[in-house]
Amino acid sequence: MNTTQTKISHLTKQELRVAELVINGKTIKQISERLCISEDTTRSHLMNLYRKMGVNKSTEMFKALLINGLIIITNQELKLLPK
Secondary structure, three states, X not given: OOHHHHHHOOOOXXXXXXXXXXXXXXXXXXXXXXXXOOHXXXXXXXXXXXXXXXXXXXXXXXXXXXXXXXXXXXXOEEEEOOO
């Protein structure tokens, strides 16, 4: 298991949901509405994702997931492979 796979295995289910929505281009507001959580909670999950993955922004997260083969395309959507 490589470093990014190890890091993603430490993410919570909610963090993984947020990551999947982020890589599909959803905004904080859209993610919050979809998951029925506040925008502050969404931001908190996103900051935890970045910290745990060792990245600073969504494009870096996407790149790390893509390079390590952790993203698949299904029905015109990007999905994270199960951990």
